[in-house]
Amino acid sequence: MRVITPSSEFSLQATCEGRGERRVVNLALVGPQSEGSWVLVFSDHARRVLDREEARQIDLALDALAAAVSGETDFDRFFPGLPSALDRREQG
Helix, strand or coil, X not given: CEEEECCCCXXXXXXXXXXXXXXXXXXXXXXXXXXXXXEEEECCEEEEEECHHHHHHHHHHHHHHHHHHCXXXXXXXXXXXXXXXXXXXXXX
């Protein structure tokens, strides 16, 4: 999730948004974060700070999971840069 409203100097909570929702997130484990920072959130607690690319990769993996749940079987678009199973068969 991305920090929208950072915590104040007296509070370790911030308003964050991601994947279509906005929540108040506890930052006690990662410390105060500035607006625009990316954090990995579980149960409304930030577990660690992410860089933008890592946040993008996690978001794509969550998209792939949602696609799998809905019955899709082609996941190459969710993992750019990784060789596909077809590529591996053609090489070996």
